[in-house]
Amino acid sequence: MLSFLFYFAAVIAVGTAIFVVLSKNAVYSALLLVTCFFSLAFIYLLLEAYFLAVLEIFIYAGAIMVLFLFVIMLLNLGREKALEHFMYLQRGLSMLLIIVFFVGVSLLFLGESDVLHQPAGEFSAGGVYSLGEALFTKYLLPFEVASLLLLVALIGTVYLAKQKI
Amino acid sequence: MIVPLEHVIALSLAIFSTGVVGVLFRRNAITIFMSIELMLNAVNLALVGFSRYYNSVDGQVFVFLVMALAAAEVAVGLAIIIAVYRNRQTVNIDEINLMKN
Numbered sequence: 048m049l050s051f052l053f054y055f056a057a058v059i060a061v062g063t064a065i066f067v068v069l070s071k072n073a074v075y076s077a078l079l080l081v082t083c084f085f086s087l088a089f090i091y092l093l094l095e096a097y098f099l100a101v102l103e104i105f106i107y108a109g110a111i112m113v114l115f116l117f118v119i120m121l122l123n124l125g126r127e128k129a130l131e132h133f134m135y136l137q138r139g140l141s142m143l144l145i146i147v148f149f150v151g152v153s154l155l156f157l158g159e160s161d162v163l164h165q166p167a168g169e170f171s172a173g174g175v176y177s178l179g180e181a182l183f184t185k186y187l188l189p190f191e192v193a194s195l196l197l198l199v200a201l202i203g204t205v206y207l208a209k210q211k212i
Numbered sequence: 213m214i215v216p217l218e219h220v221i222a223l224s225l226a227i228f229s230t231g232v233v234g235v236l237f238r239r240n241a242i243t244i245f246m247s248i249e250l251m252l253n254a255v256n257l258a259l260v261g262f263s264r265y266y267n268s269v270d271g272q273v274f275v276f277l278v279m280a281l282a283a284a285e286v287a288v289g290l291a292i293i294i295a296v297y298r299n300r301q302t303v304n305i306d307e308i309n310l311m312k313n
Contacts, residue, residue: 049214057223064227064250068234073242080246083227087253090223093214094264099256099275106279111249111286118290119242122297181269182276189273193280200284207291 053093060086073119077112084108098175213264220261228254241293241303245286252282 063083070076084107091100182190227250234247256275263271297303300310 053215053219057219060223061226061230064230067246067250068230068238068243073240076243076246080249083250084253087257090220090257091260094220094260096260096263096272096275099260099272102276102279103256106283107249107253111283114286114290115242115246118294121294122242122303177269178272178276181273185270186273186277189277193277196284197280200288204287204291207288207295 049093053090056086056089056093059083060090074116077115077119080115081108081112084112098178217261217265221258224254224258224261227251227257239304239306241296241305241308244305245289245293249282249286252278 060083063079063086067076067079067083070079084103088100088103088108091097091103231247231250231254234250235244238244238247256278259271259275259278263269263275293303296308300308302308
Protein backbone atom coordinates (compact mmCIF):
# COMPACT_ATOMS: atom_id res chain seq x y z
CA MET A 48 0.00 0.00 0.00
CA LEU A 49 2.73 2.47 0.96
CA SER A 50 4.79 1.49 -2.07
CA PHE A 51 1.73 2.17 -4.24
CA LEU A 52 1.58 5.68 -2.74
CA PHE A 53 5.25 6.12 -3.58
CA TYR A 54 4.73 5.18 -7.22
CA PHE A 55 1.64 7.41 -7.43
CA ALA A 56 3.61 10.41 -6.13
CA ALA A 57 6.53 9.50 -8.41
CA VAL A 58 4.30 9.53 -11.50
CA ILE A 59 2.89 12.92 -10.50
CA ALA A 60 6.39 14.30 -9.86
CA VAL A 61 7.78 13.15 -13.22
CA GLY A 62 4.67 14.22 -15.14
CA THR A 63 4.62 17.72 -13.67
CA ALA A 64 8.40 18.02 -14.16
CA ILE A 65 7.98 17.22 -17.87
CA PHE A 66 5.18 19.78 -18.24
CA VAL A 67 7.24 22.40 -16.38
CA VAL A 68 9.78 22.08 -19.19
CA LEU A 69 7.22 21.85 -22.02
CA SER A 70 4.78 24.58 -21.01
CA LYS A 71 4.94 27.79 -23.04
CA ASN A 72 3.41 29.92 -20.29
CA ALA A 73 5.80 30.69 -17.43
CA VAL A 74 2.96 30.94 -14.88
CA TYR A 75 1.81 27.42 -15.72
CA SER A 76 5.39 26.22 -15.34
CA ALA A 77 5.64 27.79 -11.89
CA LEU A 78 2.36 26.28 -10.65
CA LEU A 79 3.24 22.85 -12.02
CA LEU A 80 6.60 23.14 -10.27
CA VAL A 81 4.77 23.76 -6.99
CA THR A 82 2.81 20.54 -7.59
CA CYS A 83 6.06 18.72 -8.27
CA PHE A 84 7.51 20.00 -4.99
CA PHE A 85 4.46 18.87 -3.07
CA SER A 86 4.69 15.35 -4.47
CA LEU A 87 8.41 15.31 -3.63
CA ALA A 88 7.59 16.37 -0.07
CA PHE A 89 5.13 13.48 0.05
CA ILE A 90 7.89 11.11 -1.07
CA TYR A 91 10.14 12.50 1.69
CA LEU A 92 7.38 11.69 4.16
CA LEU A 93 7.23 8.13 2.85
CA LEU A 94 11.01 7.89 3.21
CA GLU A 95 10.64 9.00 6.83
CA ALA A 96 12.41 12.33 6.41
CA TYR A 97 9.68 14.26 8.20
CA PHE A 98 11.50 17.49 8.92
CA LEU A 99 12.78 17.74 5.35
CA ALA A 100 9.25 17.23 4.01
CA VAL A 101 8.09 20.25 6.00
CA LEU A 102 11.14 22.24 4.88
CA GLU A 103 10.50 21.30 1.24
CA ILE A 104 7.03 22.82 1.43
CA PHE A 105 8.14 25.88 3.42
CA ILE A 106 11.23 26.78 1.43
CA TYR A 107 10.61 25.48 -2.08
CA ALA A 108 6.84 25.60 -2.48
CA GLY A 109 6.59 28.63 -0.21
CA ALA A 110 9.49 31.04 -0.46
CA ILE A 111 11.20 30.15 -3.73
CA MET A 112 8.10 29.76 -5.85
CA VAL A 113 6.62 33.01 -4.51
CA LEU A 114 9.82 34.72 -5.67
CA PHE A 115 9.44 33.11 -9.10
CA LEU A 116 5.83 34.19 -9.41
CA PHE A 117 6.70 37.72 -8.29
CA VAL A 118 9.34 38.00 -10.98
CA ILE A 119 7.05 36.52 -13.65
CA MET A 120 4.35 39.04 -12.79
CA LEU A 121 6.90 41.86 -12.57
CA LEU A 122 8.31 41.11 -16.02
CA ASN A 123 4.80 40.66 -17.43
CA LEU A 124 5.77 37.37 -19.09
CA GLY A 125 2.57 35.47 -18.37
CA ARG A 126 0.13 36.40 -21.11
CA GLU A 127 -3.23 37.09 -19.62
CA LYS A 128 -5.55 34.32 -20.62
CA ALA A 129 -8.52 32.82 -18.83
CA LEU A 130 -10.20 34.66 -15.95
CA GLU A 131 -12.66 36.15 -18.45
CA HIS A 132 -14.66 32.97 -18.81
CA PHE A 133 -15.93 31.44 -15.64
CA MET A 134 -14.11 28.10 -15.62
CA TYR A 135 -17.13 25.98 -14.71
CA LEU A 136 -15.12 22.76 -14.89
CA GLN A 137 -12.52 23.99 -12.41
CA ARG A 138 -15.21 25.31 -10.09
CA GLY A 139 -17.04 21.99 -10.08
CA LEU A 140 -13.85 20.02 -9.55
CA SER A 141 -12.76 22.24 -6.66
CA MET A 142 -16.16 21.96 -4.98
CA LEU A 143 -15.96 18.17 -5.37
CA LEU A 144 -12.49 18.16 -3.81
CA ILE A 145 -13.68 20.24 -0.87
CA ILE A 146 -16.57 17.84 -0.26
CA VAL A 147 -14.26 14.83 -0.45
CA PHE A 148 -11.87 16.48 1.98
CA PHE A 149 -14.57 17.22 4.54
CA VAL A 150 -16.06 13.75 4.23
CA GLY A 151 -12.62 12.23 4.75
CA VAL A 152 -11.84 14.37 7.78
CA SER A 153 -15.21 13.70 9.40
CA LEU A 154 -14.81 9.96 8.75
CA LEU A 155 -11.43 10.12 10.41
CA PHE A 156 -12.83 11.78 13.52
CA LEU A 157 -16.21 10.08 13.77
CA GLY A 158 -15.36 6.61 12.50
CA GLU A 159 -14.12 3.59 14.36
CA SER A 160 -10.59 4.06 13.12
CA ASP A 161 -8.07 4.84 15.85
CA VAL A 162 -5.42 6.28 13.55
CA LEU A 163 -5.25 9.45 15.63
CA HIS A 164 -4.82 7.65 18.91
CA GLN A 165 -1.96 5.36 18.05
CA PRO A 166 1.22 6.08 19.99
CA ALA A 167 4.10 7.53 18.06
CA GLY A 168 6.39 4.94 16.58
CA GLU A 169 9.91 4.33 17.67
CA PHE A 170 12.46 7.05 17.13
CA SER A 171 13.86 7.30 13.62
CA ALA A 172 16.62 9.26 11.95
CA GLY A 173 14.26 11.64 10.15
CA GLY A 174 13.02 13.63 13.11
CA VAL A 175 14.02 17.16 13.98
CA TYR A 176 15.93 15.99 17.07
CA SER A 177 18.52 13.83 15.34
CA LEU A 178 18.87 16.24 12.43
CA GLY A 179 19.45 19.17 14.77
CA GLU A 180 21.95 17.22 16.80
CA ALA A 181 23.99 16.35 13.73
CA LEU A 182 23.71 19.90 12.43
CA PHE A 183 25.03 21.53 15.62
CA THR A 184 27.79 19.07 16.46
CA LYS A 185 29.26 17.18 13.52
CA TYR A 186 28.28 19.68 10.83
CA LEU A 187 28.63 22.94 12.74
CA LEU A 188 31.13 24.52 10.33
CA PRO A 189 29.06 23.88 7.15
CA PHE A 190 26.04 25.24 9.00
CA GLU A 191 27.84 28.49 9.82
CA VAL A 192 29.20 28.74 6.27
CA ALA A 193 25.64 28.37 4.98
CA SER A 194 24.52 31.28 7.15
CA LEU A 195 27.38 33.36 5.74
CA LEU A 196 26.29 32.36 2.23
CA LEU A 197 22.76 33.54 2.94
CA LEU A 198 24.09 36.85 4.27
CA VAL A 199 26.18 37.40 1.13
CA ALA A 200 23.19 36.57 -1.06
CA LEU A 201 21.06 39.03 0.90
CA ILE A 202 23.58 41.85 0.45
CA GLY A 203 24.06 41.05 -3.23
CA THR A 204 20.34 40.99 -3.90
CA VAL A 205 19.77 44.33 -2.18
CA TYR A 206 22.64 45.84 -4.17
CA LEU A 207 21.35 44.47 -7.48
CA ALA A 208 17.81 45.66 -6.79
CA LYS A 209 18.88 49.12 -5.67
CA GLN A 210 21.50 50.21 -8.16
CA LYS A 211 20.96 51.31 -11.72
CA ILE A 212 23.33 48.80 -13.27
CA MET B 213 12.32 0.89 3.15
CA ILE B 214 8.96 0.78 1.47
CA VAL B 215 10.48 0.61 -2.02
CA PRO B 216 13.88 -0.59 -3.24
CA LEU B 217 16.60 2.03 -3.32
CA GLU B 218 16.93 1.56 -7.09
CA HIS B 219 13.44 2.94 -7.65
CA VAL B 220 14.19 6.10 -5.68
CA ILE B 221 17.38 6.58 -7.72
CA ALA B 222 15.47 5.98 -10.96
CA LEU B 223 12.92 8.64 -10.01
CA SER B 224 15.72 11.03 -9.10
CA LEU B 225 17.41 10.32 -12.44
CA ALA B 226 14.18 10.95 -14.36
CA ILE B 227 13.61 14.32 -12.70
CA PHE B 228 17.26 15.30 -13.13
CA SER B 229 17.20 14.47 -16.86
CA THR B 230 14.03 16.50 -17.27
CA GLY B 231 15.83 19.45 -15.68
CA VAL B 232 18.83 19.02 -17.97
CA VAL B 233 16.57 18.94 -21.03
CA GLY B 234 14.87 22.11 -19.80
CA VAL B 235 18.18 23.94 -19.36
CA LEU B 236 19.39 22.85 -22.80
CA PHE B 237 16.25 23.46 -24.85
CA ARG B 238 14.39 26.37 -23.30
CA ARG B 239 15.36 29.95 -24.16
CA ASN B 240 13.40 31.72 -21.43
CA ALA B 241 15.74 32.54 -18.54
CA ILE B 242 13.04 32.02 -15.90
CA THR B 243 12.14 28.55 -17.19
CA ILE B 244 15.84 27.70 -17.16
CA PHE B 245 15.98 28.69 -13.50
CA MET B 246 13.01 26.45 -12.77
CA SER B 247 14.79 23.57 -14.49
CA ILE B 248 17.80 24.17 -12.26
CA GLU B 249 15.47 23.93 -9.26
CA LEU B 250 14.23 20.61 -10.61
CA MET B 251 17.79 19.30 -10.80
CA LEU B 252 18.55 20.41 -7.23
CA ASN B 253 15.41 18.63 -6.06
CA ALA B 254 16.38 15.46 -7.88
CA VAL B 255 19.72 15.45 -6.05
CA ASN B 256 17.92 16.08 -2.75
CA LEU B 257 15.67 13.11 -3.41
CA ALA B 258 18.65 10.84 -4.06
CA LEU B 259 20.32 12.05 -0.84
CA VAL B 260 17.19 11.38 1.20
CA GLY B 261 16.94 7.91 -0.34
CA PHE B 262 20.53 7.08 0.57
CA SER B 263 20.04 8.51 4.05
CA ARG B 264 17.06 6.21 4.58
CA TYR B 265 18.89 3.24 3.11
CA TYR B 266 21.93 3.57 5.37
CA ASN B 267 19.87 4.70 8.40
CA SER B 268 22.07 7.74 8.76
CA VAL B 269 21.18 11.39 9.22
CA ASP B 270 24.16 12.73 7.26
CA GLY B 271 22.37 12.79 3.92
CA GLN B 272 19.57 14.85 5.38
CA VAL B 273 22.07 17.42 6.65
CA PHE B 274 23.34 17.75 3.06
CA VAL B 275 19.77 18.26 1.85
CA PHE B 276 19.37 21.00 4.45
CA LEU B 277 22.47 22.77 3.15
CA VAL B 278 21.37 22.35 -0.48
CA MET B 279 18.07 24.02 0.38
CA ALA B 280 19.90 27.01 1.91
CA LEU B 281 22.04 27.21 -1.21
CA ALA B 282 19.00 27.03 -3.49
CA ALA B 283 17.34 29.90 -1.64
CA ALA B 284 20.45 32.08 -1.99
CA GLU B 285 20.89 31.13 -5.65
CA VAL B 286 17.30 31.93 -6.57
CA ALA B 287 17.37 35.31 -4.82
CA VAL B 288 20.56 36.44 -6.58
CA GLY B 289 19.63 34.88 -9.93
CA LEU B 290 16.22 36.48 -10.11
CA ALA B 291 17.71 39.84 -9.12
CA ILE B 292 20.15 39.47 -12.04
CA ILE B 293 17.28 38.56 -14.39
CA ILE B 294 15.38 41.68 -13.32
CA ALA B 295 18.47 43.84 -13.81
CA VAL B 296 18.98 42.38 -17.30
CA TYR B 297 15.32 42.87 -18.16
CA ARG B 298 15.52 46.51 -17.05
CA ASN B 299 18.32 47.16 -19.52
CA ARG B 300 17.41 44.91 -22.46
CA GLN B 301 13.62 44.43 -22.18
CA THR B 302 14.02 40.69 -22.76
CA VAL B 303 14.80 37.50 -20.87
CA ASN B 304 15.50 35.44 -23.97
CA ILE B 305 19.03 34.18 -23.42
CA ASP B 306 19.76 34.16 -27.17
CA GLU B 307 19.35 37.94 -27.27
CA ILE B 308 21.45 38.57 -24.17
CA ASN B 309 24.88 38.57 -25.82
CA LEU B 310 26.46 41.71 -24.40
CA MET B 311 29.57 39.85 -23.18
CA LYS B 312 30.05 37.85 -26.38
CA ASN B 313 33.30 38.52 -28.28
